[in-house]
Amino acid sequence: MLSHGWNLSPTEAVALQNSLRRQVVGRNCYAELQRIAGVDVGFEAHGSITRAAIVVLSYPQLQPLEQAIARLPTSFPYIPGLLSFREVPAILQALSKLQQPPDIFLCDGQGIAHPRRFGLACHLGVYTDIPSVGVAKTRLIGSHATVPAEKGGWVPLIDKDETIGAVLRTRSGVKPLYISIGHKISLERSIELVLACTPRYKLPETTRAAHRLASG
């Protein structure tokens, strides 16, 4: 009943997260990665329209394979901790337009590095049953030590004595990214994957490609 629609009240949304969090799988559960997808969500018309773009790249070559874009009326406000209820509907619409689903998603936002351990990446992963990783540009919760300045350096992101993710330097001397598992992948593999997708810039090539599509 509650899990069938996205038009929920904030209170219902929190309840749904607490219910679905049990379905998150933190182990590597996939055959092989050949199609890796980047997702970007933007807004138009003063925020009244949500625009989602998905770009699928080959892995590990990172060459473009296919892409899709979708626009939907915005139906949920931005509330820290409830981001997925605002962005996932449009992402699912774009996903349905792809010829073939990707093997994994690199999401803009947190995975389990979330108050209820169920951020955007977890929600998209569990809902589609496709592996996913949360790649956020800034922190939502958790604390961490100083991150080594060299590319590849990282420190655990901790909340309540629990490791919920990693703060990873994807480019020397540049602000680090907040990595956390979304679904069906381990944190160690998530870190390796993000590093494999950042040969030159701070953000993964997948995310950059999706951002370009969403812009023009």
Place this chain on the structure above:
DNA sequence: GCGACAG
């Protein structure tokens, strides 16, 4: 009660 707060 006072901050913090993914995009």
Place this chain on the structure above:
DNA sequence: ATCTTGTCGC
């Protein structure tokens, strides 16, 4: 997220 040009630095 979005509104927006030039500017500092590797």
